[in-house]
Amino acid sequence: MAESIVKQYYDALGKEKLLGKKCNKCSAITFPPTTACLECGSPDQDWYELSGKGQLLFISHGMAPPPNPRFAEIAPYAYGHIQLEEGVFVQAIITGVSIDPDTLRGYYERGPVAVSPDILEVAGLNVLAFKVA
Ligand SMILES: [Zn+2]
Structure with a gap:
């Protein structure tokens, strides 16, 4: 099989x-x-x-608790929309970013920012996340 x-x-x-x-x-x-x-x-x-190379197009964070309890161990976290260099759009956790409004506004004002994969292990599951390059 x-x-x-x-x-x-x-x-x-x-x-x-x-x-x-x-x-x-x-x-x-x-x-x-x-x-x-x-x-x-x-x-x-x-x-x-x-390639994993991409541009962060949008970043925010949720007001509600994580949708799945397994993500509580890494909450609170930022969430973003990424366009990979192959043209594919991905939604994923963004690591290494403070979720305070001034920081998130700063990303908005800078425009697209280069990101690379940052694979997390959450409750035994590999999770695709990205970090600002
Ligand atoms: Zn086809």
Whole structure:
């Protein structure tokens, strides 16, 4: 039996690798990987390792407790929208950033900021986060 896409994705994260799928029909990259291309729906995709380099486009933090109790151990944390250099958009935790309003406003005023992956282990699960480069 083939190893699940989800397991391969999380195992790769543990090795600091971002694995997606690249479509053989339309060349779109699907990240995180799924069984079908997010652009055209084709199941004909190959594994594709993303660089992890990207730009932080938006940063904020939630007023409510973390949506899953496992994230309580790292709360409070900032959350951001990132565009990876391959064009893919990702939402993820941003590490190393104070969540006070002045700091978050500073990122807003600076515009896009370079980020790189910062893989966290939270309650035994590898979690994709990014740090400001
Ligand atoms: Zn496609």
